[in-house]
Amino acid sequence: MEIFEIFEHTFMLRALIGGVLISLCASLLGVSLVLKRYSMIGDGLSHTGFGALAIGAAAGFPPLEFAIPIVIAAAFLLLRISENGKIKGDAAIALISTGALALGITVTSLSGINIDLESYMFGSILALSDNDIVLCVLVFIVVTVMFVLFYNRIFAVTFDENFSKAIGMKTGIYNIIIALLTALTTVIGMKLMGTLLISSLMIFPAVISMRIFSRFKSVVITSAVISVIGFFTGLCISFYFSTPAGASIVLVNIFMLTVFSIAGYVKNKISSKKNIV
Amino acid sequence: MNELIRCENVSFSYENTGVLKNLSFSVCDGDYLCIVGENGSGKSTLTKGLLGLKQPAAGKIIKNDSLKSGGIGYLPQQTPAQKDFPASVFEVVLSGRLGGKHGFCPFYTKRDKQDAHDNIKKLGLEELMKRSYRDLSGGQQQRVLLARALCAGKKILLLDEPVTGLDPIVTEEMYSLIEQLNREEKITVIMVSHDISSAVKYASHILHLNYDNSFFGTANDYLNSPDGQKFFVGK
Numbered sequence: 001m002e003i004f005e006i007f008e009h010t011f012m013l014r015a016l017i018g019g020v021l022i023s024l025c026a027s028l029l030g031v032s033l034v035l036k037r038y039s040m041i042g043d044g045l046s047h048t049g050f051g052a053l054a055i056g057a058a059a060g061f062p063p064l065e066f067a068i069p070i071v072i073a074a075a076f077l078l079l080r081i082s083e084n085g086k087i088k089g090d091a092a093i094a095l096i097s098t099g100a101l102a103l104g105i106t107v108t109s110l111s112g113i114n115i116d117l118e119s120y121m122f123g124s125i126l127a128l129s130d131n132d133i134v135l136c137v138l139v140f141i142v143v144t145v146m147f148v149l150f151y152n153r154i155f156a157v158t159f160d161e162n163f164s165k166a167i168g169m170k171t172g173i174y175n176i177i178i179a180l181l182t183a184l185t186t187v188i189g190m191k192l193m194g195t196l197l198i199s200s201l202m203i204f205p206a207v208i209s210m211r212i213f214s215r216f217k218s219v220v221i222t223s224a225v226i227s228v229i230g231f232f233t234g235l236c237i238s239f240y241f242s243t244p245a246g247a248s249i250v251l252v253n254i255f256m257l258t259v260f261s262i263a264g265y266v267k268n269k270i271s272s273k274k275n276i277v
Numbered sequence: 278m279n280e281l282i283r284c285e286n287v288s289f290s291y292e293n294t295g296v297l298k299n300l301s302f303s304v305c306d307g308d309y310l311c312i313v314g315e316n317g318s319g320k321s322t323l324t325k326g327l328l329g330l331k332q333p334a335a336g337k338i339i340k341n342d343s344l345k346s347g348g349i350g351y352l353p354q355q356t357p358a359q360k361d362f363p364a365s366v367f368e369v370v371l372s373g374r375l376g377g378k379h380g381f382c383p384f385y386t387k388r389d390k391q392d393a394h395d396n397i398k399k400l401g402l403e404e405l406m407k408r409s410y411r412d413l414s415g416g417q418q419q420r421v422l423l424a425r426a427l428c429a430g431k432k433i434l435l436l437d438e439p440v441t442g443l444d445p446i447v448t449e450e451m452y453s454l455i456e457q458l459n460r461e462e463k464i465t466v467i468m469v470s471h472d473i474s475s476a477v478k479y480a481s482h483i484l485h486l487n488y489d490n491s492f493f494g495t496a497n498d499y500l501n502s503p504d505g506q507k508f509f510v511g512k
Binding site for chain 2 (some may be wrong): 035036037148149150151152153155156159160162163164165166167168169210213214215216217219
């Protein structure tokens with residue numbers, strides 16, 4: 001059966017399982033990030049992750065274990081800076097991400113270690129090891145449990161931080177939780193999607209589902225579904241047409257965004273006509 | 278009358294510069310207090326102080342014990358990010374129930390939902406309940422946030438410039454809705470406002486902030502005070 005050939009390779013199974021789990025995590029967090037206008041944070045964190053991986057590899061540390069704490073630290077730093085406002089959040093992200101990228105590239109070329117730069121940048125479906133899958137499962141469990149437990153509070157903080165503070169919620173903690181989970185998801189997802197493309201997993205599904213859905217709960221649920229569809233379709237395309245995996249997934253997402261935008265436009269037209277009548 | 282909040286010689290500073298000095302006033306059950314003053318006179322700082330988000334540099338803010346359980350129902354100014362937020366009216370109003378007493382319970386109880394329903398009804402939002410917040414007009418959005426504030430606190434509403442960006446007709450509707458809540462539901466209202474003529478029209482008390490020489494008194498006294506005269510000369 002040629003169609004099911006995709007499931008016969010262990011590396012594809014790994015990419016599939018790991019990718020679906022990471023897509024789900026990313027899409028859940030993405031809704032909050034997009035609505036809080038923090039879309040670029042995933043991008044900034046993945047660049048930091050690249051820098052950390054490069055340094056880790058050069059120094060002979062296990063790269064992922066080395067990168068995770070550094071990216072978490074960067075996530076805290078980014079949130080802090082965004083809140084304090086001396087340097088604006090978007091500028092801070094640009095500073096940190098280009099800085100980390102520059103550092104990573106320099107260390108890589110100086111150390112003389114031969115790493116496959118392209119797969120770091122754009123991801124590789126061959127990249128996931130059994131260990132990575134275990135990490136993916138762990139991150140997935142942490143993200144979903146946290147998200148379900150704090151769902152109502154995440155909604156409140158995302159919708160209105162000032163109000164949440166006023167009714168006595170510790171909004172800082174929820175921002176930290178979101179930053180922490182985003183950092184974890186980013187580092188784990190980087191191998192598969194690549195430094196430059198991982199943030200698409202967070203942003204696209206949320207933006208796509210917001211074209212049509214207008215309740216928070218339905219946006220969260222559809223983003224999760226959309227992210228899995230986008231990932232699976234992209235991976236299949238990548239396998240059968242030998243295109244780069246990360247890029248194929250992004251292209252599928254762009255296609256879905258176009259379809260949903262048109263559908264959302266039509267939906268608005270119809271409902272505004274209804275209101276006039 | 279039952280005193281709900283009393284400020285005694287309160288001073289606030291912001292980034293090491295004094296904003297307010299020696300401010301004393303009190304809010305009683307059923308009052309309608311308007312806080313007015315120029316930009317930078319410390320209205321937002323005082324709001325934060327009343328909500329307990331900022332400690333005064335000197336003096337005391339004393340709150341009645343009855344405020345500790347229900348809290349203050351706060352209506353903040355809208356942020357740009359909120360205007361196109363995908364959330365149903367019910368979801369937004371319900372989030373007002375998250376305040377304090379919930380403890381660690383991650384989900385809403387039946388009582389929470391009932392309370393949200395009641396407040397939606399009270400503000401005439403039943404037909405909009407399933408609609409999305411982002412599809413509502415400015416005035417409707419403000420009503421939704423008011424319903425959420427009622428979910429958070431039944432005794433006092435603290436409204437931060439509630440009519441900003443509303444057209445004149447909707448502004449009047451908003452004012453009479455707030456008046457109705459104050460008169461009929463006996464909810465104490467503290468409103469931060471730019472609109473001094475409406476403040477005098479609706480409020481029972483006025484607090485005019487002015488660094489170390491703030492005015493506090495009834496709306497009538499305010500009209501005869503030097504602060505009030507400044508605004509109403511020639512009218």
